[in-house]
Amino acid sequence: MFFEMRSYAVLLTVFNRIELTRKSLVDFEKAVSFIPNASFDIFLTDDGSTDNTKEVISQEFPNITILEGNGNLFWCRGMVNSWKYACGNNVNYDGYFWLNNDSYIFPNSIKEILSSSSEKSDQAIISGAFKSAINGLTTYGGRLKGQVKNLDPNGTLQRIEWMNGNLVFVPKYVFDRIGMLDDTFWHAIGDYDYGLRAIKNNIEVYLSKDYVGICEDHEKIEACYDVNVPIKKRFKNFYTPLGDDPFLRFIFLKRHYTIFKATKSFIITHLFVLFPSLMKLYNNK
Template identity: 40%
Template sequence: MKRIAILLTCYNRKDKTIACLRYLYNCIIPIDHNFDVFLVDDGCTDGTSTEISEKYPQVNIIVGTGSLFWNRGMYLAWTTAKNTKNYDFYLWLNDDTILSHQAIGEMLSCEKEQNSKAIVCGAFCSSVDSTFTYGGKTIDGKALIPNGKIQSCYTINGNCVLINKEICATVGLLDPIYPHAIGDYEYGLRAMKHGFDLITTRTYIGHCEGNNLLPKWCYSSTPFIERCKSLYSPLGYSHPKYFFIFENNHYSLKQAVKHYMTIHLRLLIPSLWK
């Protein structure tokens, strides 16, 4: 029997979290596989844990500090799972993601087809117009639209990602230095440095609505003090400290310094960017 650890983290979006779990438990799982769910409640005040405990008592709920955000919350879920059992697979899952019945089966099939040498990134589309929202992308940032075949990618979104235990043993876990963003991209690049491939699923495996808005610090209409707070918030997506670490580790010191400067230039004069 192959065992899968499903990893989630959540904060105050109870309805989405419950919906995510409902569709997860409706997935068709290969007969020789089973899964356990490890969910970090990072300080929810909306009764998320209470309702999950009532509806899905089998979920392992982990109490966070209230300041973990996505990456550090997922790191805690992953660490807890690893210390619980010897799992064959780990699957990251965002709690705003709606899986199709075939989602996990498709990911396992893709992983097997690549002889267990690849991380599988699930492709997702909008439920409104079926356009691509999250999944794998090329080196120049273009979305890899599912075409019925396995496609290699350069970066992965962490919405739904399957990692086998051999890759985990070699690459390690998400890097907890990053609070919220960057961690999924960083993990994919680190895995490639170790010789593993990144691939996307052959089909869309569910729905997840995209967020096309830029962070508040990118808009001239946002007052300067608020722009500063937004940029240095864990939710700013380009926190100068963590983005510098990421680029210095995976690209070059020159690129890290360049973007450290241009990020702050954009903070000062957002109108320079369209």
């Protein structure tokens, strides 16, 4: 597996949170130090940070390529920005890693993910499973359609459908067939869409055999569904990348499910913004 020289691109996008970014990069560099005969080029889009992210990272990690965003890219479009630059780097990469800057990986994680990819002839996507340092429960990784809870790793490669983008390996075989993330999606949904697009192209998506790191669950109710937020502000948040943009949700559901499901969701989410209490009743039915 590791005898021939291989090259990988590592993709990040960040906005502030310099301490998280620093720790994430330190952990990543430690993990790749266990992998001989491989190089890792890191491409980081700094999307308008105001906490000196660019200056700190360029000083402490001089080998990282730092790209400047316009402050309006958010996660998915920021990742696409990093990916496009990596593709123009005149290196025929063997694969691409996605890494979130709030995800802290274990020293053996990259080696294990590459080993799992090799088991699948480097023709499948591997998504890393994360757990909470507070309670040890699974926080991110992936799940099957229709499930609310993410799958727990069980020592084997389990197929998943809805994939989280905290730490993901996309081998060259996959990239050559489905390309990069779709920048139709601004912030969220892009990772789910990528995994489902892969499956439609007969590419399998797997959860890592074991936990690859620590990432706390930061899922929270969007302001658009918060009864304590004034209705005008709820709708303002609703149509932003950090809300639950109904148009992007419509595109996603129409693409991967049915136009009926997409239309139903479009109507229901608007009702939830108008009457947030309906959301709890709907989810508990």
